[in-house]
Amino acid sequence: MRTRGSILPVVLIALALLFVAGPLALMGQTSLRALRVGLAERQAEDLAAYALAVAQREGAGQEGRLAVRCPEDGGAWRFRSFEVDGRPLGEYAYLQLRSRRGVSEWCVAGRTVGGPLNHGERVEVRYRASVDSSGRLLRWEVVP
């Protein structure tokens, strides 16, 4: 009988190591991406809140009949850029809706552009805001 060693166990060990390494790296990247998205979400929400402040300061600036609900069509929003030290933080937009009993209604949006300040992530949020005549925020709800 011939007794010989085999390299098969070594190859199996190597393959097992590679099978462990792949998912480990993937898990790390997935959790990192989730945190980047979380940061970009915060920035987009702050940009939407900023859009409301600009809207209240500048007024409607729109002509013609005002809409009753926030537009779903992305083209209806006129986004403006917001930069920090010449680098884009994101964009914001606002639209005035028809007012009801002294309550101003606005659609506001904020979005990140996936730049270095956003750590490469693009997130967009849209809200419908109701503000009374003294500028107090009455309602702030997500627009689907």
Added chain:
Amino acid sequence: MRRGFTLIEVTVAMAVLAVAATAVLSTLIGVQRAALEARRLENAQALLSNASERVRTTEAGALRDGTSCPGVRLADYPYLEGYRCVVAREPGGPGVVVRLLDPEGEVYAATVGVPR
């Protein structure tokens, strides 16, 4: 009767093991870096959220350019050692820019708040 491995078999086995070990080692280094970056991002997100919330409840006049972010204690964010958080009024606008600067003074993350 022959026992053991041939020289070729040993060489192939060593090469395969070396490749696998290198891949695993570089992966582990990458995972460690990703974990550190994740903790830093987590801290940065919490800090920016707290800072912009505090800006909302602060009078605009109380926020002077280049001052530290209101209500933010960097000691509460252990993964941001050496970082600084400063605010600056937006020229001609209603916003206040919140900047998180890394130890080299570069903007690591930023957001915008609207003072009361």
